[in-house]
Amino acid sequence: xxxxxxxxxxxxxxxGGISIINCAYENTAFxxxxxxxxxxxxxxxxxxxxxxDVSEKKEGRFTISxxxxxxxxxxxxxxxxxxxxxxxxxxxxxxxxTASKLTFGTGTRLQxxx
Amino acid sequence: xxxxxxxPKHLITATGQRVTLRCSPRSGDLSVYWYQQSLDQGLQFLIxxxxxxxxAKGNILERFSAQQFPDLHSELNLSSLELGxxxxxxxxxxxxxxxxxxxxxxxxxxxx
Numbered sequence: 054x055x056x057x058x059x060x061x062x063x064x065x066x067x068x069g070g071i072s073i074i075n076c077a078y079e080n081t082a083f084x085x086x087x088x089x090x091x092x093x094x095x096x097x098x099x100x101x102x103x104x105x106d107v108s109e110k111k112e113g114r115f116t117i118s119x120x121x122x123x124x125x126x127x128x129x130x131x132x133x134x135x136x137x138x139x140x141x142x143x144x145x146x147x148x149x150x151t152a153s154k155l156t157f158g159t160g161t162r163l164q165x166x167x
Numbered sequence: 168x169x170x171x172x173x174x175p176k177h178l179i180t181a182t183g184q185r186v187t188l189r190c191s192p193r194s195g196d197l198s199v200y201w202y203q204q205s206l207d208q209g210l211q212f213l214i215x216x217x218x219x220x221x222x223a224k225g226n227i228l229e230r231f232s233a234q235q236f237p238d239l240h241s242e243l244n245l246s247s248l249e250l251g252x253x254x255x256x257x258x259x260x261x262x263x264x265x266x267x268x269x270x271x272x273x274x275x276x277x278x279x
Contacts, residue, residue, distance in 0.1 A: 085266045096169065096257050096270030097210070142210060146266035151198070152222040155266040157210040 056080050057145050059158025066165050072130035074161045076143035079124065083145035088117065088128050089157075091140045100141070101128070133165045170194065173258050173271035181279055185246040188274045192239055192260030198222070199241040200261070200268060201233055205254040216241055248278045 058077045066072045078086075087102035103110045103117045103126065110117045116129040130137055143158040170193035180186055192199050201213040212225035216235035227233075230248075235241040245252060255275050259268035 087266045089270075094272070096171070096259070096272050097268075098169065098270065099267055102267065144266055148266075150222075151217040152215060153198070153261070153266060154212055154215065154223045154225065155200070155268060156212065157202075159209040 056156050057143060057158045059143050059161060061161060062159070063162045064164070066130075066133045066163065068133065068135060068165055068167050070133050070165075072128075072133045072137070072163055072165070074128045074141055074143070074163070075125065076127065076145075076158050077123075077125045078145050080145070080147070081124070082147050083156075084148060085146045086117070086119065086126050087144050087146075087155075088115075089142045089144060091142065091160075097142060130163075133163075135165045135167060138163055138165050169269040169271060171258060171260050171269050171271035173256075173274050175274055176272065177275050177277075179277045179279060180248060182248055182250060184248050184278075185244065186248065186276065188243040188245070188256050188258075188276075190241045190243070190258030190260075190271060192241070192258075193262075193269055196260035196262050196269070197239065198261040198263075199235050199239070200259040201227075201241070201243050202257040202259065202270075203254050204257060204273070210257070213243070245276070248276075250278050252276065253278045 089097035090100045091097040114131045119126045146155040172191040197218045213227040215223040255273040259270040
């Protein structure tokens with residue numbers, strides 16, 4: 054049962070353009086929404102994260118927009134660079150005491166062309 | 168470098184066999200998570216341990232088991248291996264109980 058739906062599956066953006074990846078979730082108990090970046094041959098690495106009490110978070114060229122009523126959140130990469138070419142995963146988690154189950158989206162393969 | 172160490176990096180074995188994957192978490196992290204990544208299934212949560220005790224369980228097969236030892240390293244045991252078990256297995260660790268996980272570089276398992 055997939056609880057986090059991610060789109061698109063792949064994305065090609067020109068250098069300097071804006072990359073936008075969307076995710077939707079079903080479980081309103083989710084309380085933490087991170088984005089992970091994965092390069093080939095590497096493990097996923099935390100990129101940026103947001104909690105549901107905030108509608109937007111920006112870190113450098115990366116911005117998360119969060120719409121609690123629509124149960125959707127998105128990652129915007131401004132001024133996309135070839136070095137941003139990677140697979141991006143949205144995720145959502147419920148934290149209960151010492152237990153935390155992070156559910157990932159299916160991933161978006163981003164290619165930034167020159 | 169995330170600080171999470173996984174061994175072995177690559178493993179090739181035959182169907183029906185048993186393998187053990189090892190993970191050393193970041194210094195100070197009490198939680199260890201195991202994930203399976205395959206092309207058609209994405210990142211699937213298997214199991215979480217916190218300070219030696221199982222805390223959360225995902226889609227882990229009965230043929231798979233894990234444990235976390237007193238020194239906080241963890242092992243994932245995969246038995247009666249099938250072709251479909253071929254995947255990347257990631258270990259991640261965390262200090263708190265949020266989704267801020269630090270992943271190792273994975274163990275690539277190939278079952279022939």
